[in-house]
Amino acid sequence: MDGHCSKLVYAVVLWMIIGGTTSAQTISPDCQATCGDIAIPYPFGTREGCYLDGDHLITCNNSFSPPKPFVRTSNIEVLSISLVDHDLRVLTTVGSDCYDEKGSRQQVTARTTLSRFAFSNTRNKFTAIGCDTFAVIMNGLNGQSISTGCLSMCDSIDSVTNGSCSGIGCCQTSVPKGLMNFNVSVSSFSNHSNILSFNPCSYTFLAEEDSFNFSSADLIDLQNRSRVPTVLDWAVGEQTCEEARKNSTTFSCQENSICSDSDNDKGYQCYCSEGYQGNPYIPSGCQGMRFRPTAFYFICFHNFFLSFDSLN
Numbered sequence: 001m002d003g004h005c006s007k008l009v010y011a012v013v014l015w016m017i018i019g020g021t022t023s024a025q026t027i028s029p030d031c032q033a034t035c036g037d038i039a040i041p042y043p044f045g046t047r048e049g050c051y052l053d054g055d056h057l058i059t060c061n062n063s064f065s066p067p068k069p070f071v072r073t074s075n076i077e078v079l080s081i082s083l084v085d086h087d088l089r090v091l092t093t094v095g096s097d098c099y100d101e102k103g104s105r106q107q108v109t110a111r112t113t114l115s116r117f118a119f120s121n122t123r124n125k126f127t128a129i130g131c132d133t134f135a136v137i138m139n140g141l142n143g144q145s146i147s148t149g150c151l152s153m154c155d156s157i158d159s160v161t162n163g164s165c166s167g168i169g170c171c172q173t174s175v176p177k178g179l180m181n182f183n184v185s186v187s188s189f190s191n192h193s194n195i196l197s198f199n200p201c202s203y204t205f206l207a208e209e210d211s212f213n214f215s216s217a218d219l220i221d222l223q224n225r226s227r228v229p230t231v232l233d234w235a236v237g238e239q240t241c242e243e244a245r246k247n248s249t250t251f252s253c254q255e256n257s258i259c260s261d262s263d264n265d266k267g268y269q270c271y272c273s274e275g276y277q278g279n280p281y282i283p284s285g286c287q288g289m290r291f292r293p294t295a296f297y298f299i300c301f302h303n304f305f306l307s308f309d310s311l312n
């Protein structure tokens with residue numbers, strides 16, 4: 001019994017060590033696991049044979065130092081890819097509308113176009129900054145299906161509250177599910193005419209809610225931000241779990257994983273089962289961390305250390 005116990009403890013310890021390694025796992029050792037500082041886990045990959053399908057291509061541009069990853073062949077830069085949350089964080093462009101004393105105006109309508117993966121409706125907020133401001137976000141392709149916005153007014157910098165985005169200097173609204181292509185544009189009611197001294201510009205963007213904390217300093221120049229972090233939900237395939245599971249050759253979820261239908265856009269997502277961690281898209285990618293402190297283990301550990309004692 002003692003020998004059996006010690007082996008078991010050994011196996012448990014070994015399992016914990018294996019389970020603890022969670023570097024970016026790729027489908028083959030020849031695939032690039034990182035681009036610059038950013039992990040590129042399968043089903044994403046930087047070249048054919050390394051990604052699941054063309055939707056999961058990440059272009060690594062080595063002309064930057066460190067190299068920078070981009071979504072497919074677009075100019076949308078990737079900040080992180082998570083297998084746990086199934087999110088892809090990217091940078092999107094800020095729209096603006098600026099005025100000067102001479103009455104001239106400069107407007108920037110920012111456009112973001114993706115053909116796959118929708119922006120998260122739960123983790124992003126459409127935001128506008130300014131004191132003479134109305135902003136609109138619309139579906140960049142047809143303008144019909146999605147069109148929402150907000151407005152913000154104020155006549156003095158003293159009326160705004162840092163950290164609060166509720167219509168005075170800053171306003172926010174949610175976006176619907178399934179948003180993949182959007183234009184953001186912002187405009188004014190009276191050319192910022194009486195507020196130029198503290199608010200010459202309006203700004204607007206779709207951004208990760210947690211990444212932005214409004215401050216009165218943003219009314220002056222948005223503190224030089226021209227791009228902001230935005231969260232995409234990603235998935236694999238075009239089918240539901242139930243449909244995809246029928247063909248085991250093409251079903252992406254490997255052993256010790258569970259399948260979940262994508263909540264935003266088409267396709268499905270794989271997650272390691274409880275007690276496992278790693279990459280559910282790679283064979284044997286989900287590895288066990290099945291360490292449960294049951295009485296049996298405690299007895300084993302006890303005996304294990306006792307047997308060490310008796311060696312001394």
Ligand SMILES: *[C@@H]1O[C@H](CO)[C@@H](O)[C@H](O)[C@H]1NC(C)=O
Nearest residue numbers: 059060061062063064070073
């Ligand atoms: C890499 O980035 C540079 C600078 O922005 C650009 O000129 C070049 O076309 C990019 N290369 C690829 C392969 O996208």
Ligand SMILES: *[C@@H]1O[C@H](CO)[C@@H](O)[C@H](O)[C@H]1NC(C)=O
Nearest residue numbers: 111138139140141142143183
């Ligand atoms: C979005 O912007 C692009 C380019 O700026 C334009 O071609 C397109 O018509 C715009 N879409 C809408 C719905 O305004």
Ligand SMILES: *[C@@H]1O[C@H](CO)[C@@H](O)[C@H](O)[C@H]1NC(C)=O
Nearest residue numbers: 161162163164210213214215
């Ligand atoms: C946002 O800013 C306000 C005021 O500066 C501060 O009290 C608050 O803790 C900040 N919140 C976050 C999440 O950073």
Ligand SMILES: *[C@@H]1O[C@H](CO)[C@@H](O)[C@H](O)[C@H]1NC(C)=O
Nearest residue numbers: 103104105189190191192193
């Ligand atoms: C805003 O500026 C435009 C052109 O510079 C001018 O025609 C218009 O009357 C101005 N509107 C207001 C409300 O000041």
Ligand SMILES: *[C@@H]1O[C@H](CO)[C@@H](O)[C@H](O)[C@H]1NC(C)=O
Nearest residue numbers: 160161162214215216217218
């Ligand atoms: C709000 O934040 C800005 C910059 O972070 C600071 O200059 C200003 O004093 C703050 N206002 C209040 C009322 O705390």
Ligand SMILES: *[C@@H]1O[C@H](CO)[C@@H](O)[C@H](O)[C@H]1NC(C)=O
Nearest residue numbers: 217218220221222223224225
């Ligand atoms: C914004 O950029 C300008 C010019 O590059 C610089 O002078 C200014 O200090 C910057 N402001 C902030 C808040 O970083």
Ligand SMILES: *[C@@H]1O[C@H](CO)[C@@H](O)[C@H](O)[C@H]1NC(C)=O
Nearest residue numbers: 244245246247248249250251
């Ligand atoms: C499963 O998918 C493969 C590749 O697309 C296809 O060749 C095969 O016929 C499919 N099998 C079934 C049972 O549908």
